[in-house]
Amino acid sequence: MENIIHVEQLRKEFKSYSSRSGLKGAFRDLFTRNYKIMPAVNDISFQVQPGEMVGYIGENGAGKSTSIKMLTGILTPTSGMVSVNGMNPHKERERFVQTIGVVFGQRSQLWWDIAVQESFRLLKKVYNVSDQAYKDHMEHVIESLDIGPLLDKPVRKLSLGQRMRCELAAALLHNPTLLFLDEPTIGLDVLVKLKIRNFLKEMNERYNTTILLTTHDLSDIEALCDRVIMLDEGSVIYDGKLAQLRSNWGEGxxxxFQFADSNITELKLSMVCNELPVEWVQGNRNNIWIASVKNDESVISALIGKVVAAHKITDIKIQEITTEEIIRNIYEEGIVYG
Structure with missing residues (x-):
């Protein structure tokens, strides 16, 4: 099967200028500038097949946005090869943009002062979508996203959740084979997030739409993506199944514990469990503490026994380590996966 995204040794460098100190230095800067080359994306390689839903994750400054801009043709790579939908994004831009949809959570492709449906009509002309194709496709999109009552409202009158649903509909107006989503659920409430996730799953199943999702909300990744690509300092440090990531790093x-006493401290808990391999973190209230331990029945039983014997407990919950915790640990420990 031919890859819908194919990236080989993709690199993007920027010049970073530095100013000299003092009046003499400022004068010299008028004629010659000191600068150094900073790699934002450092020779990354990966492939995405048609119909995949891939989470593209990393900390701020990891190179996600820069690489997405190269994949969508906004930036020209310094070196390397990139092919998306069988085209070079920045060299065949006019033909290329007809085949992709893009949603940036903090940028709008809708016109601010006109009704949503007028923006849709303008985009229909831009993408040269026929009346019948528009009717067949958009009726389903509008119904699924529940934006029918919003179509005659100006974009500036919409709430954030309403606008993001309309942005998603606009990105899919021409039924692209590939959809780039950059923080599509940022700032949205739980119900709107759920509606958007369900819609994206439906689009993937119905049209085999390939989705590359960039987000800091790992619940989006867990709900939608089987595969994740993780970046750090411009390099890919993990590319594989989300389940495998949890298996390799989430063995705990x-x-x-919810305590009756609100004056519990980490020191008190450590004294009770000093010989056990456990890490304590305070929860969202003073009387809640969370212990992270390896998945060993004897350790878990000993920990619960010691804590219950030493302190009065009102509630106990045992759960798997979350994906967010796993990824945080990977970045903190500097683990690199091949």
Missing amino acids: KQIQ
């Missing part, structure tokens, strides 16, 4: 449990 978190035990949440």
Whole structure:
């Protein structure tokens, strides 16, 4: 099967200028500038097949946005090869943009002062979508996203959740084979997030739409993506199944204790469990503490026994370590996966 995205040794460098100190230095800067080359994306390689839903994750400054801009043709690579939908994004831009949809969570492709449906009509002309194709496709999109009552409203009158649903509909107006989503659920409430996730799953199943999702909300990744590509300092440090990531790095449990006493401290808990391999983190209230331990029945039993014997407990919950915790640990420990 031919890859819909094919990236080989993709690199993007920027010049970073530095100013000299003092009046003499400022004068010299008028004629010659000191600068150094900073790699934002450092020789990354990966492939995405048609119909995949891939989470593209990393900390701020990891190179996600820069690489997405190269994949969508906004930036020209310094070196390397990139092919998306069988085209070079920045060299065949006019033909290329007809085959992709893009949603940036903090940027709008809708016109601010006109009704949503007028923006849709303008985009229909831009993408040269026929009346019948527009009717067949957009009726389903509008119904699925529940934006029918919003079509005659100006974009500036919409709430954030309403606008993002309309942005998503606009990106899919020409039924692209590939959809780039950059923080599509940022700032949205739980119900709107759920509606958008369900819609994206439906589009993927119905049209085999390939989705590359960039987000800091890992619940989006867990709900939609089987595969994740993780970046750090411009390099790919993990590319594989989300389940495999959890298996390799998530072999542990978190035990949440709710204490009757609100004056529990980490020192008190450590004294009780000093010989056990456990890490304590305070929860969202003073009387809740979370213990992270390896998935060993004897350790878990010993920990619960010691804590219950030493302190009065009102509630206990045992759960798997979350994907967010796993990824945080990977970045903190500097683990690199091949």
